[in-house]
Amino acid sequence: MVSPQSLLFILIGASIALILPFLVRPGIAVSREGKILAFAAFFILPVLAASIGASEHFERSKQTRFCLSCHIMAPWGKSLYVDDLSHLPAAHFQNHRIPVDVACYTCHSDYAMYGTLSTKLEGLHHVYVNYFGTPMNPIRLYHPYDNAACLHCHLGARSFESDPLHVAIMADLKGNKLSCLSSGCHDKAHDVAALDQQKFWTPTD
Amino acid sequence: MERPVRIAAVMLILALIVEGLSLCWNTAASFLSFMIFGGIPFVGGVLIYVYSVFSGQPASRSTKLRP
Numbered sequence: 001m002v003s004p005q006s007l008l009f010i011l012i013g014a015s016i017a018l019i020l021p022f023l024v025r026p027g028i029a030v031s032r033e034g035k036i037l038a039f040a041a042f043f044i045l046p047v048l049a050a051s052i053g054a055s056e057h058f059e060r061s062k063q064t065r066f067c068l069s070c071h072i073m074a075p076w077g078k079s080l081y082v083d084d085l086s087h088l089p090a091a092h093f094q095n096h097r098i099p100v101d102v103a104c105y106t107c108h109s110d111y112a113m114y115g116t117l118s119t120k121l122e123g124l125h126h127v128y129v130n131y132f133g134t135p136m137n138p139i140r141l142y143h144p145y146d147n148a149a150c151l152h153c154h155l156g157a158r159s160f161e162s163d164p165l166h167v168a169i170m171a172d173l174k175g176n177k178l179s180c181l182s183s184g185c186h187d188k189a190h191d192v193a194a195l196d197q198q199k200f201w202t203p204t205d
Numbered sequence: 206m207e208r209p210v211r212i213a214a215v216m217l218i219l220a221l222i223v224e225g226l227s228l229c230w231n232t233a234a235s236f237l238s239f240m241i242f243g244g245i246p247f248v249g250g251v252l253i254y255v256y257s258v259f260s261g262q263p264a265s266r267s268t269k270l271r272p
Contacts, residue, residue: 008228012221012224012225015217020214020218023211026210026211029210038254042214042250042251043251043254043255046220046250046251054239057235057236060236065231065232066236069233127236130233131234131237
C-alpha cells in the first residue's frame with residue numbers, strides 16, 4: 001500500500017510536471033483549455049501539495065526526534081535515559097507510560113480547548129527563538145507546569161485515585177493550587193544540571 | 206502574459222522542490238526551510254499567477270483571436 005508521504009511526493013511530482021510545459025511555452029496559457037490547465041497547475045495542485053505538506057510537517061513536529069533536533073535540547077533528551085526511576089520524565093519514558101515517539105508533546109501540550117493550536121504556536125515560538133533570537137539560559141518553561149497535563153492521564157486511574165495523599169489534596173491539584181512537581185512530591189523532572197552525576201539506561205533493540 | 210507565467214512557474218517549482226526536500230528530514234531546520242524557503246516562493250508564485258489572470262491580458266488576447 002502506498003504511504004501518505006509517498007502520495008504527497010507523487011502530488012509534488014505531478015504539480016511540477018504540470019507546471020513545466022508552461023515554463024517552456026507560456027503561450028499555451030492563452031487558450032481556454034490552457035487556462036483550465038494553468039489553473040490546475042498553478043493553483044489547485046500546488047495549494048493542495050502545500051496544504052498536505054504543512055499538515056505533515058505539523059504532525060511530525062509532535063515527535064520527540066523533532067524536539068531534540070535542536071542542539072540546545074540535547075540535555076533534556078538525555079535526561080529521559082537517566083537510570084533512576086525517581087526522575088519523573090525518565091520513569092514515564094522508559095516504562096512507556098507515554099508514547100516514546102511523541103514523549104515531549106504528550107507531557108508538554110495543552111489539553112484544553114484550542115490546546116493543540118496554542119501548543120503549536122508555542123512550538124513555533126521555540127523554533128523562532130532558537131534560530132533568530134536568544135534562547136533562555138538555562139531553559140525554563142514559559143509558564144508554571146500545568147497539572148492538567150498529568151491529570152489528563154492519571155485522573156481516573158486506580159493507582160492515582162486510591163492514594164490517600166492524592167485524595168486529600170485532589171481539589172488543590174485540580175485547581176493548580178498545588179503543583180504535582182512540588183518539593184517532596186514528584187520534584188525530579190529534567191534535572192539537567194546534575195546529568196554528569198547520573199548513570200544512564202541503554203534500551204536494548 | 207508570458208513573463209508573469211514564467212516567473213510564477215519558476216517560483217512554484219522552486220517551492221515544490223523545497224517542500225519535497227524538507228519532507229526528507231524531521232528536524233526543526235527542515236520545518237523552517239519549508240516555511241521560509243518554500244513558503245515565500247509558493248505565495249509569490251500563486252500571487253503572480255493570480256495577478257496574470259486578473260490583469261486582463263489573456264482575456265483580451267483570446268477575444269481578439271475569435272472570429
